[in-house]
Amino acid sequence: xxxxxxxxxxxxxxxxxxxxxxxxxxxxxxxxxxxxxxxxxxxxxxxxxxxxxxxxxxxxxxxxxxxxxxxxxxxxxxxxxxxxxxxxxxxxxxxxxxxxxxxxxxxxxxxxxxxxxxxxxxxxxxxxxxxxxxxxxxxxxxxxxxxxxxxxxxxxxxxxxxxxxxxxxxxxxxxxxxxxxxxxxxxxxxxxxxxxxxxxxxxxxxxxxxxxxxxxxxxxxxxxxxxxxxxxxxxxxxxxxxxxxxxxxxxxxxxxxxxxxxxxxxxxxxxxxxxxxxxxxxxxxxxxxxxxxxxxxxxxxxxxxxxxxxxxxxxxxxxxxxxxxxxxxxxxxxxxxxxxxxxxxxxxxxxxxxxxxxxxxx
Amino acid sequence: xxxxxxxxxxxxxxxxxxxxxxxxxxxxxxxxxxxxxxxxxxxxxxxxxxxxxxxxxxxxxxxxxxxxxxxxxxxxxxxxxxxxxxxxxxxxxxxxxxxxxxxxxxxxxxxxxxxxxxxxxxxxxxxxxxxxxxxxxxxxxxxxxxxxxxxxxxxxxxxxxxxxxxxxxxxxxxxxxxxxxxxxxxxxxxxxxxxxxxxxxxxxxxxxxxxxxxxxxxxxxxxxxxxxxxxxxxxxxxxxxxxxxxxxxxxxxxxxxxxxxxxxxxxxxxxxxxxxxxxxxxxxxxxxxxxxxxxxxxxxxxxxxxxxxxxxxxxxxxxxxxxxxxxxxxxxxxxxxxxxxxxxxxxxxxxxxxxxxxxxxx
DNA sequence: AGGGAGAGCTAAATCGATTTAGTTGAGCAA
DNA sequence: TTGCTCAACTAAATCGATTTAGCTCTCCCT
Numbered sequence: 001x002x003x004x005x006x007x008x009x010x011x012x013x014x015x016x017x018x019x020x021x022x023x024x025x026x027x028x029x030x031x032x033x034x035x036x037x038x039x040x041x042x043x044x045x046x047x048x049x050x051x052x053x054x055x056x057x058x059x060x061x062x063x064x065x066x067x068x069x070x071x072x073x074x075x076x077x078x079x080x081x082x083x084x085x086x087x088x089x090x091x092x093x094x095x096x097x098x099x100x101x102x103x104x105x106x107x108x109x110x111x112x113x114x115x116x117x118x119x120x121x122x123x124x125x126x127x128x129x130x131x132x133x134x135x136x137x138x139x140x141x142x143x144x145x146x147x148x149x150x151x152x153x154x155x156x157x158x159x160x161x162x163x164x165x166x167x168x169x170x171x172x173x174x175x176x177x178x179x180x181x182x183x184x185x186x187x188x189x190x191x192x193x194x195x196x197x198x199x200x201x202x203x204x205x206x207x208x209x210x211x212x213x214x215x216x217x218x219x220x221x222x223x224x225x226x227x228x229x230x231x232x233x234x235x236x237x238x239x240x241x242x243x244x245x246x247x248x249x250x251x252x253x254x255x256x257x258x259x260x261x262x263x264x265x266x267x268x269x270x271x272x273x274x275x276x277x278x279x280x281x282x283x284x285x286x287x288x289x290x291x292x293x294x295x296x297x298x299x300x301x302x303x304x305x306x307x308x309x310x311x312x313x314x315x316x317x318x319x320x321x322x323x324x325x326x327x328x329x330x331x332x333x334x335x336x337x338x339x340x341x342x343x344x345x346x347x348x349x350x351x352x353x354x355x356x357x358x359x360x361x362x
Numbered sequence: 363x364x365x366x367x368x369x370x371x372x373x374x375x376x377x378x379x380x381x382x383x384x385x386x387x388x389x390x391x392x393x394x395x396x397x398x399x400x401x402x403x404x405x406x407x408x409x410x411x412x413x414x415x416x417x418x419x420x421x422x423x424x425x426x427x428x429x430x431x432x433x434x435x436x437x438x439x440x441x442x443x444x445x446x447x448x449x450x451x452x453x454x455x456x457x458x459x460x461x462x463x464x465x466x467x468x469x470x471x472x473x474x475x476x477x478x479x480x481x482x483x484x485x486x487x488x489x490x491x492x493x494x495x496x497x498x499x500x501x502x503x504x505x506x507x508x509x510x511x512x513x514x515x516x517x518x519x520x521x522x523x524x525x526x527x528x529x530x531x532x533x534x535x536x537x538x539x540x541x542x543x544x545x546x547x548x549x550x551x552x553x554x555x556x557x558x559x560x561x562x563x564x565x566x567x568x569x570x571x572x573x574x575x576x577x578x579x580x581x582x583x584x585x586x587x588x589x590x591x592x593x594x595x596x597x598x599x600x601x602x603x604x605x606x607x608x609x610x611x612x613x614x615x616x617x618x619x620x621x622x623x624x625x626x627x628x629x630x631x632x633x634x635x636x637x638x639x640x641x642x643x644x645x646x647x648x649x650x651x652x653x654x655x656x657x658x659x660x661x662x663x664x665x666x667x668x669x670x671x672x673x674x675x676x677x678x679x680x681x682x683x684x685x686x687x688x689x690x691x692x693x694x695x696x697x698x699x700x701x702x703x704x705x706x707x708x709x710x711x712x713x714x715x716x717x718x719x720x721x722x723x724x
Numbered sequence: 725a726g727g728g729a730g731a732g733c734t735a736a737a738t739c740g741a742t743t744t745a746g747t748t749g750a751g752c753a754a
Numbered sequence: 755t756t757g758c759t760c761a762a763c764t765a766a767a768t769c770g771a772t773t774t775a776g777c778t779c780t781c782c783c784t
Binding site (some may be wrong): 394395396397398401411412413416435437438439440441 | 730731732733734736738739740741742
Binding site for chain 4 (some may be wrong): 036078296
């Protein structure tokens, strides 16, 4: 039965190949060569000698048969895939998704599609994905908060990563300014005993930001007490990690009036730990987060935070990768692009409690 | 210097083509045919007659030249792209990202990559993206909370969408059970005047869920007051929409002791509106959300919500699309798969305030 | 000596487009 | 009638793999 059908189809030369229409079928149907049809459909200058009537026939047939050129064949021939790869640590944490959203807007408008791969901090995947994407002929790579050490022959843009490899453009926040904004704000409110929650060791922002914080603290004459410094551990994207880290600080018994966390998500968890310890925000302890994710404004109290322009960083990343792709590999390219943080003051920070402060300094 | 190198390379027939090594170059280097090299590298049974020594030479050369087969060529020949397309409304809202995270896990492990496209509810994009992805020879399509009306010759899985097109497998929550869980919970706490925030009209879950709610309400003997029903408007993924919707309900002056929102994000916004109106949660008004996003547990008070197993829905979606791809288009496939909601009781719901209730009923 | 078997390869077709380098026939001038 | 130009096309190469259908030896058996 399948054989019979095959024969019949071949006789009519209308075999359906799963409903997919090839250029050849279209050309056969029209009694023209694939050359002509291709020239017409691509509106090539070489098609100028072809009469409008023929063109119309071609367009009509293409529409009728719902012809869609095979992008794989097209890409193979043109040596262009119009595809980029994006590597992120984790999709569900809001951070990457926000950057991705900026990336996407720009890429799709330019006719590109992108592959996403998330590695969840597994070293093996961090190494393999760039190669797998390279095999799939992506024309560029955007890595978000991910170390990149391979040396592939395609442009790479690293968003929020301390990357120094060849051929990589780094897009990063001005961390020094960010640290300064936050600490100055706390200092203005009279805070002197400030606790910190650092990021996970695997996050590429952690070290750089901490360095900026210590530098800013020194400049402002604030001392950092090691007892008051905790660190996020584990790679869950939930506020749980901040909750645990804050508990650690509270457990030391060292007094503090403010807490500066690595990101908003951990600030949210930390706030809960404080509440559970009987400390109210911001009366007893001020909290300042980082990133300004959507829900930051809707915490209770609304979270003061250092806004990182994630969406714009994504857009800038996409913009840069496209420029670098069209420029070609020989052209010059920026090694480093910086974006500016912004302090968003809400209600989780307030004047340091003087009573508490006295106790603290006693 | 680069020029000199280029010339030398060409003479040796080792031109680098941007650092990309083709099978042909590799074969030339080895003095073998591409056939042999291909057979060896793919460990084809036809390579059984080839002596180990030759194989080793091939492997060594491939490694040395860092040969990576061109996936486009491979795909074209094999008529398999090992790629699926995923269409979402919005990347940054946590919901899609969560589902996507489930999808991704499963797909990448199976050797597939996926394209993501987000349409932000623009009708034109909702129609175009399936075609663009089809052109790129995705082998399947996963649409998340998005209407799908095209009729392409590839398997389609719709997650959270009321899709009835041919060839589509729908994965949806058991909304009736979800509505029942929430309303039963509120009823148990003595709530009778319950306010609702419905989803945006464009969200495919909105109608179906509302129907389930009215049905459950009837079954439980609860009446729904039209004054107490509001709706999310606009397509921002921020809690702002819930904030506005809740303000609308408050403005009517109609008393209520509980609020059931379309999702957690809007619940968060609504909670703020209530606080600003001088109503405390849960003492004056209980709030119950939907989805159970990461931050729900970290609200103040922690949010009671109907958990939607988003990650699992993504996983199930990926699982299903892969099964359907390998089965082929003639095979049978499920039209509908249902996942179960779960009531997560936290502190945003409590016993209805009888005083308030009296005032309300006066 | 002739034939068969198997080892160790390769030529060429194929996937579906694009593109270069033509070909064919009509019309027209000299 | 020859030669030229131009309109309207087309054959075939190409991108980089996979895969079918051989091909050429050598060795061994009878």
